[in-house]
Amino acid sequence: MSFRHIDPKQRGFLIVNSHPDGAAETVNRMWEQIPARTDGSSPVVLLLGHSAGYGLATLLTGLRRHGIRGVGVAFEGAETERRTATAGWYRTVAADALARKAGRDFVFVNTDAFSAAGKEQVLALVEERYGKVDYLIYSLAAPRRTDPATGTVYHSVIKPLGAPYEAPALDFSADTPKVTHxxxxxxxxxERHATEQVMGGADWQLGVQALTASGLLADGFTTVALTYIGSELTAPIYRQGTMGAAKEHLERTTGHLNAELGNTGRAFTAVAVAAVTQASSAIPSIALYTSFLRTVLGGGFRTTAEQASDLWAQLTGAAPLMLDEQGRIRLDGWELDNKVQDQVRELWADPESGLERAGAGAEWFMGQIRELYGWGVDGVDYGRPVETTVGWAA
Known part of the structure; x- marks a missing residue:
């Protein structure tokens, strides 16, 4: 037992410790926002990257609304003498408690999903406990990946391609947000190639091939990977940069997977919307853009859980597939609406003045960043000691 009083520790843009109760409460709140299940299905799901962002929203929506069974995979750090466990660790424990209370048969594995050993461990568990897989959801985001075939370690970078990038950004390292350049x-x-190898479709394809080789594809198997396009305002650092190159690699992989699957299954990428996640907060200018977008949309800014609900509805056939000309599932129509983007462009044109007008959006963004680590969550008593040594999901 390790009851102690903890305070947030921030280094620049990063918060380096997490609050167990706060992290758990963010999971509980998302769960309550998701409508309860409406059908009696219980598909088997392998979810790679379940502990944060869209992966977490897809997990909770699948559990609560669609009764999914299966395995979630994440790579989270336990508590050490110097730090608490990661927020994803605490979120997984909370998600596990909710799943068990709801009677869902879902298991969580803490391993490097990129590694050959990790894949073998997960496949063995799937085969022993569930049999064939109906859905593989791929939502991994990581700074590096080791190629299991060659041992080469690739490190991703967030940089433009072809020309330098100069743009405004949001500095949220202090109490008051400000515009920096x-x-x-x-x-x-x-660097481009390395980023493609980490954040592109190479590992996704290996995962599907491993399921195929093990005979673990159910009839009508579907796999989907999360991608992002975004606005032309952030395109130079995102869609036209190294991250965009990785996402294009991911999207091209869809074609390879569909060719390999043939009549046995189908593969999609799903275009998500700007959101405050640990991954997106590290991308220059995305914070400022998301703050402006929130200001424009207000309460119309759809949560990751709402987007996950849309995705599951399309995957399960409860709603028609909304595909673009490249066969991608589109969840981002409301972000890229011309009227919405025109208002964001107006704020972006004079970012300092825009931030004064978008102060509420920036404060919201900073609050969301804190909540990613379990801080600043309404209803949590941060003044009392808390148990920080929490075992992994049962």
Missing amino acids: LSLQPASDE
């Missing part, structure tokens, strides 16, 4: 040099060909 950044300049980034373009990535090298090696």
